Amino acid sequence: xxxxxxxxxxxxxxxxxxxxxxxxxxxxxxxxxxxxxxxxxxxxxxxxxxxxxxxxxxxxxxxxxxxxxxxxxxxxxxxxxxxxxxxxxxxxxxxxxxxxxxxxxxxxxxxxxxxxxxxxxxxxxxxxxxxxxxxxxxxxxxxxxxxxxxxxxxxxxxxxxxxxxxxxxxxxxxxxxxxxxxxxxxxxxxxxxxxxxxxxxxxxxxxxxxxxxxxxxxxxxxxxxxxxxxxxxxxxxxxxxxxxxxxxxxxxxxxxxxxxxxxxxxxxxxxxxxxxxxxxxxxxxxxxxxxxxxxxxxxxxxxxxxxxxxxxxxxxxxxx
Amino acid sequence: xxxxxxxxxxxxxxxxxxxxxxxxxxxxxxxxxxxxxxxxxxxxxxxxxxxxxxxxxxxxxxxxxxxxxxxxxxxxxxxxxxxxxxxxxxxxxxxxxxxxxxxxxxxxxxxxxxxxxxxxxxxxxxxxxxxxxxxxxxxxxxxxxxxxxxxxxxxxxxxxxxxxxxxxxxxxxxxxxxxxxxxxxxxxxxxxxxxxxxxxxxxxxxxxxxxxxxxxxxxxxxxxxxxxxxxxxxxxxxxxxxxxxxxxxxxxxxxxxxxxxxxxxxxxxxxxxxxxxxxxxxxxxxxxxxxxxxxxxxxxxxxxxxxxxxxxxxxxxxxxxxxxxxxxxxxxxxxxxxxxxxxxxxxxxxxxxxxxxxxxxxxxxxxxxxxxxxxxxxxxxxxxxxxxxxxxxxxxxxxxxxxxxxxxxxxxxxxxxxxxxxxxxxxxxxxxxxxxxxxxxxxxxxxxxxxxxxxxxxxxxxxxxxxxxxxxxxxxxxxxxxxxxxxxxxxxxxxxxxxxxxxxxxxxxxxxxxxxxxx
Numbered sequence: 001x002x003x004x005x006x007x008x009x010x011x012x013x014x015x016x017x018x019x020x021x022x023x024x025x026x027x028x029x030x031x032x033x034x035x036x037x038x039x040x041x042x043x044x045x046x047x048x049x050x051x052x053x054x055x056x057x058x059x060x061x062x063x064x065x066x067x068x069x070x071x072x073x074x075x076x077x078x079x080x081x082x083x084x085x086x087x088x089x090x091x092x093x094x095x096x097x098x099x100x101x102x103x104x105x106x107x108x109x110x111x112x113x114x115x116x117x118x119x120x121x122x123x124x125x126x127x128x129x130x131x132x133x134x135x136x137x138x139x140x141x142x143x144x145x146x147x148x149x150x151x152x153x154x155x156x157x158x159x160x161x162x163x164x165x166x167x168x169x170x171x172x173x174x175x176x177x178x179x180x181x182x183x184x185x186x187x188x189x190x191x192x193x194x195x196x197x198x199x200x201x202x203x204x205x206x207x208x209x210x211x212x213x214x215x216x217x218x219x220x221x222x223x224x225x226x227x228x229x230x231x232x233x234x235x236x237x238x239x240x241x242x243x244x245x246x247x248x249x250x251x252x253x254x255x256x257x258x259x260x261x262x263x264x265x266x267x268x269x270x271x272x273x274x275x276x277x278x279x280x281x282x283x284x285x286x287x288x289x290x291x292x293x294x295x296x297x298x299x300x301x302x303x304x305x306x307x308x309x310x311x312x313x314x315x316x317x318x319x320x
Numbered sequence: 321x322x323x324x325x326x327x328x329x330x331x332x333x334x335x336x337x338x339x340x341x342x343x344x345x346x347x348x349x350x351x352x353x354x355x356x357x358x359x360x361x362x363x364x365x366x367x368x369x370x371x372x373x374x375x376x377x378x379x380x381x382x383x384x385x386x387x388x389x390x391x392x393x394x395x396x397x398x399x400x401x402x403x404x405x406x407x408x409x410x411x412x413x414x415x416x417x418x419x420x421x422x423x424x425x426x427x428x429x430x431x432x433x434x435x436x437x438x439x440x441x442x443x444x445x446x447x448x449x450x451x452x453x454x455x456x457x458x459x460x461x462x463x464x465x466x467x468x469x470x471x472x473x474x475x476x477x478x479x480x481x482x483x484x485x486x487x488x489x490x491x492x493x494x495x496x497x498x499x500x501x502x503x504x505x506x507x508x509x510x511x512x513x514x515x516x517x518x519x520x521x522x523x524x525x526x527x528x529x530x531x532x533x534x535x536x537x538x539x540x541x542x543x544x545x546x547x548x549x550x551x552x553x554x555x556x557x558x559x560x561x562x563x564x565x566x567x568x569x570x571x572x573x574x575x576x577x578x579x580x581x582x583x584x585x586x587x588x589x590x591x592x593x594x595x596x597x598x599x600x601x602x603x604x605x606x607x608x609x610x611x612x613x614x615x616x617x618x619x620x621x622x623x624x625x626x627x628x629x630x631x632x633x634x635x636x637x638x639x640x641x642x643x644x645x646x647x648x649x650x651x652x653x654x655x656x657x658x659x660x661x662x663x664x665x666x667x668x669x670x671x672x673x674x675x676x677x678x679x680x681x682x683x684x685x686x687x688x689x690x691x692x693x694x695x696x697x698x699x700x701x702x703x704x705x706x707x708x709x710x711x712x713x714x715x716x717x718x719x720x721x722x723x724x725x726x727x728x729x730x731x732x733x734x735x736x737x738x739x740x741x742x743x744x745x746x747x748x749x750x751x752x753x754x755x756x757x758x759x760x761x762x763x764x765x766x767x768x769x770x771x772x773x774x775x776x777x778x779x780x781x782x783x784x785x786x787x788x789x790x791x792x793x794x795x796x797x798x799x800x801x802x803x804x805x806x807x808x809x810x811x812x813x814x815x816x817x818x819x820x821x822x823x824x825x826x827x828x829x830x831x832x833x834x835x836x837x838x839x
Contacts, residue, residue, distance in 0.1 A: 045720040048759070051440040052363055056748075057759040059443045062455070066438050094355050096503045105522060164554060172558045179564065180555045181548070182524055269550030271523025279352050284716055 020308060024301040031297040032084075032290070036077050039286045046284040050093055067093065080290065089294075090287035094280070099291035103273060109182055110272035113195065113264070114257035116188050120196020121253065124150065125203025126243070132204070133211030133242070134234060147204045154201030163194040163267035180269040191268040195261050199253060203246065210242030217241070244311075251307030252300070259296025340822060344838030345544040347565050349556040351572065353522055353549055356506030359494035360432045360439040366571040368491050369830035373528050373545060374415075375494030375511035378406055378425065378473070379485060385648065385740065385827035387485055391420065391495055391512065392473075401480030401782050408471040413533035414497050415516035422467035427498035429475075430454060430462045437501070441492035444738070447484070449476045482782050486739035489828075514540040514834055523550055541822065541837035553578070560815070566838075567823070569814035570831050576689070579635050582815055593814045595825030598648045599736035600641055600745070603697060603805040604722065608765045609729045611680075616672040618802040621730075622658045623665035624704045625697055631808050633692050641806035644749070644795055648827055649740050651788050655799055657806075665704045677705020683721055684732035686712040693807070694732060722763040725756070733763060733804065740828060742791035747775050750798050764803035771797050 039046075047064045048055075055063075064070055071079075083090060089099035128150060131143020170190060171179040177186050214220065215238050223233045258273070265275035273292060280288035356362040359371050380390035389395070392406040412420040432439050433454040445451055449464025464476040477484060487493070497510055509517055512535065515528035526547040530540055551559065557578040559565045568574055574582065582588045605612035605621065612618055627640045639647065642657025669677060684694045691712055698708045708730070713721070722728040738744050748754060752772050754762030771794050778790035798804075812825050822835040 045716060045759075048716045048719045048723075050438075055440045056443045056754070056761055057756045059440055060759045062435070062442065063438050063440065066435055091503065095353070096356055096358075096361070096506055102522065109523075167555065167558070172562065179559050179562065180551060266550075266552060267555070269524075269548075269552075269555065271521070271550060275523060275550060282352075282714070283355075 017309070020305055024305055027301055028294070028297055032081065032294055033077070035290055035293045036080065039284070039289055040073055046093055046286055084294070089291045092280070092285050092288045094283045094285040094288070099287050102288070103276065103291050103295050106271060106273045106276050107258075109270060110258060110261075110265075110274065112188060113191055113261060113270055113272055114254055116192025117195035117199060117257060117261070118250070118254060120192050121199045121203050121250070124196065124200035126207050126239075126246075128200075129204040129207025130211060130234070130239060133208040133215070133238075144208075147208060150197070151201040151205055154198045157198070159194060159198060159261075159263040160267055162197065163191070163264055166190045166194055167267065180267070182269070182271050187268075191261075191264050191270050194267070195257070195264045202249065206246060206249065207239075207242060210245060211238050214238045214241045247311060248307055251303050251310075255300040255303035256296075258299040258303075259292070340541055340835075340837045341839065342538075342541050342837070343543050344541075345546060346542050346567070346820065346836060346838065347546045347548060348567050348570055349551040349559065349565050350526075350547045350549050351552060354526065354547075357509040357517065358437075358501070358506035359491050359496065359509075359511075360428075360437050360441065360501075361506055363440055363491065365830050369571065370526070370528075370547070371491045371494060372513065372829055372831060373515040373833055374509050374513040374517065375491070375496070376412075376513055377489055377491070377493045377495060378408075379489040381489060381740075381826070381828040383824065383826060383832065387489060390489075391425070395485075399476075401482065401484075402477050404475045404477075404484065406473045406475075408473065409535060410471060412512050412535045414510050414512055415531045415533060416497070416510050417533060418497055420495060420497075420512050421470040422473045423470075424495050424498045425473045426462065426465045426467045428495045429465050429493060430460065431496075431501050432492055433462065434460070439492060441490060444487045444490060444492065447477050447479065447481050449478055480780065480782060482779070482784075482787060483739065483741045483743050486741050490739055515542075515545060518544075525549060536834070539834050541835070542833070545833065557582075560817075563817065566817045566820050567814060567831075568816075569812065573637070573689075573810075574813065574815065576635055579637075579813070583635075588815060591816050591818060593816065593823070593825050595812045595814075595827065596639075596646065596648050597736070597810045597812050598646050598740055598828065599734060600644055600646055600809055601638075601693075601732075601734040601807045602641070602644075603807060604731045604733040604764045605803055605805075606726070606729050606731075606763075606765055607767075607801075607803045608726055611672065611674060611678055612729055614672050615801060616668045617674065618805075619658070620665040620668040620672070620704060621701065621706065622802050622805040623661045623668070624706070625700050625805060625807070626660050627807055628660075629696055629700075630693050633696055634689060634808070634810070637811045637813050638808040639811065641808050643799060644745055644804075644806050645742055645791075646737070646809045649737065649742060649745070652792075655796065658802075662700075662703050669704060669706075674705070677707065679707040679709065680729050681711050682708040682730050682732070683711050683713070683718055683728040685715045685718045687715070690732050720759070723756070723759045723761075725758070725760065725765065728763075731763070737828075742788070742795070743775070743779060746791055746794050746798070747779070750794070750803070751775050766798070766801065766803035768797065768801060 047060050047067065047069060051060050051063050091098055092102065128143050128147040131139055132147040134140045167179065167190060170176045177190050181187050220233060220237055223237045262274040262278050264270065265272045266278060273295065277289065277292040280292060350366055354362065354367050354370055355364065357370060357374060359375050362371065376390045378390060378392040379387055382388045391408055391412060393409045395404060395406045397404055408422060414420055431437055433442055433445060433451055435455065435457045442455055448462060450462050451464065453459040454462055466474045468474060495512060500510060507520060514531055514534050516531045518527040518529040520526045526549065528545040530543055534540065553575040556565065557568065560568045605618050607613055631638045631640055643655040682694060682698065684690050694710050698710060701708055722731045735745055735749060748761050750762060750766050750771055752762065752767040754760060755765050755767060774790045774794040778787050781787040781790060814825060816823055819839045820836065821839050822837050826832040
């Protein structure tokens with residue numbers, strides 16, 4: 001590549017990046033508007049949640065005025081957006097705490113669970129997917145069967161039920177793990193498994209399919225012709241190419257998990273972003289709902305952007 | 321000889337009542353984080369229970385449900401009930417070591433009424449002289465409250481209110497140090513209560529430790545109280561069974577399936593505790609909407625509901641309601657109630673012009689117990705030709721829906737006493753001043769001038785017997801007009817670990833911490 005080719009390619013990449021950034025901003029604004037509209041359209045009154053069942057109408061109206069809920073909805077939305085631009089996500093209606101610090105305080109727990117689930121995705125999904133993708137010998141057949149069971153179970157079992165069963169069996173009956181909670185590695189095992197099993201099914205199928213396709217390519221034949229041992233052919237040439245689409249999926253899943261795994265966090269008393277979001281929804285705590293959704297949207301948009309860039313690096317055909 | 325002395329000693333040890341130990345930790349579960357520990361703001365059952373750890377007010381209720389002094393050692397009612405003079409206990413300190421004086425009491429009442437506090441309890445204290453100016457933000461000081469001496473507080477009212485002392489026992493008036501407050505107070509509370517907040521990790525755990533400055537000598541007995549957060553009902557029960565929690569049923573009822581299981585196990589039998597709840601669950605009918613504007617239709621509905629079945633659906637944790645007021649508030653015998661008579665109900669419907677019955681929508685919350693009861697009522701009313709379409713929704717949606725005029729024809733309702741006085745039920749639910757276009761408290765939109773007059777007279781009557789007679793008259797009239805069908809008064813059922821001692825169900829508060837100790 002000469003200098004002019006290089007600058008052209010850089011310009012193209014910068015333009016693509018700018019386009020992606022603008023698109024991401026659009027998505028983010030759209031999510032903000034939709035979430036705000038939804039909380040506005042719900043036929044329930046957040047003031048009733050705060051004032052309680054037995055508050056008289058005068059108290060309800062007084063609190064409504066104090067919360068500026070009497071203002072036109074457009075003005076409220078604009079005020080909200082303006083606040084966000086200044087880093088102010090508002091205060092929770094329910095507890096009065098600042099929304100952004102409250103969400104950020106929950107991020108470490110969610111991050112731990114997301115990483116735990118990712119490990120389960122990768123270990124179970126890729127391992128079994130590789131075994132079943134190769135489909136030779138005992139381990140191939142074993143991996144294929146196990147992968148099939150995992151796929152069916154992962155897709156069919158409701159997370160809530162699976163979590164409760166794991167808790168009942170491994171914590172309540174066998175006492176191998178603590179009965180819900182947060183803090184140590186052993187607290188992390190069952191929630192990660194619960195969350196990871198469902199996701200691992202997709203990774204298993206994707207790896208299996210990708211590997212099967214890759215193993216039919218010319219470069220595999222070449223590698224074999226060069227006399228490489230079969231495990232090296234599979235791992236270095238087959239799997240490496242088969243895993244490329246997984247990068248996108250992994251990025252998207254990780255971003256989604258950062259928004260919180262509501263059901264898993266609820267079952268295991270995991271103090272993450274998802275659990276906080278669920279509490280906010282039950283209480284109609286609009287600033288907290290908005291904050292959590294925007295946090296998740298930001299995570300998804302940013303990580304997708306990152307994955308796009310990474311993908312371009314991994315696959316030179318996409319550059320420019 | 322030595323052997324027999326040892327046996328005697330062992331026997332004495334077993335027979336003698338256990339000596340209360342000082343020390344130990346009590347562990348409870350909670351589904352969600354507490355909303356706020358600011359007493360002017362937080363007002364739901366778990367929060368009120370936690371506020372009992374941290375604060376005291378001027379008055380409180382003893383274990384018999386009698387109004388007694390808390391921070392006030394004595395009080396006088398003056399000027400025909402328009403002025404109250406409280407003498408405060410001496411030597412009371414806040415948990416941070418500051419002395420509590422009458423200025424703190426005055427400040428706590430003023431702050432409660434400041435607009436920025438956003439308290440939901442303001443309406444209870446509008447009768448204090450000068451309260452309106454504070455509520456509208458015109459002034460910052462409350463004209464009706466003075467602190468003539470460090471241990472004396474005087475409160476003046478616009479008009480006598482026989483229930484005013486009960487209002488001073490509500491958690492809203494808990495005393496906090498003058499000058500404190502603000503948005504963060506709910507997370508960093510300071511009070512005079514038996515415990516102080518030690519740590520609050522959102523979503524995980526709240527820890528309280530004994531307040532070393534607590535004014536009652538030797539109390540509390542516990543060293544520490546822990547709330548384990550985020551636990552759903554099933555996990556809470558599993559943790560309790562494994563001995564990782566000490567009390568069950570405090571912040572929420574024991575779920576039906578687990579309750580049946582615990583009840584059937586012999587080892588838990590001695591550790592169940594029962595106590596009445598000051599609430600009523602009812603079926604409300606909008607008296608402004610057809611066909612419920614016809615009293616005959618309302619009576620037919622009341623006659624068709626088999627209330628005993630409803631109590632059974634709640635695992636027997638309740639008492640059939642024949643009147644509106646719960647047994648804890650009622651003086652004398654309860655009303656006879658309307659007998660279960662589907663045949664008579666069908667006859668009444670025929671007279672009202674509905675020989676084939678009618679179809680309507682029943683609004684209820686999506687809580688599993690409420691839904692089960694709704695299905696039972698649906699089945700009962702089908703027997704007289706009334707077809708109910710159930711409309712389950714979140715509690716806040718239900719509140720907004722039934723509080724809107726001419727919106728919800730028939731609905732599931734419940735009312736829990738803010739304070740144990742008939743006025744809290746009858747005035748709130750049936751006085752026509754509770755009728756509004758939206759957010760009405762009088763959700764049956766019932767209006768009866770006679771009832772209004774009796775209730776207003778009772779509000780001005782200080783003689784307890786005469787006052788009770790007026791409330792009784794009003795209740796009887798409402799029960800004959802039947803804007804609502806009282807269904808049942810719930811029963812609180814708690815379960816404790818054998819090691820938890822000195823615990824009993826308090827008639828008013830969600831929990832009474834002081835006497836609890838760990839064996």
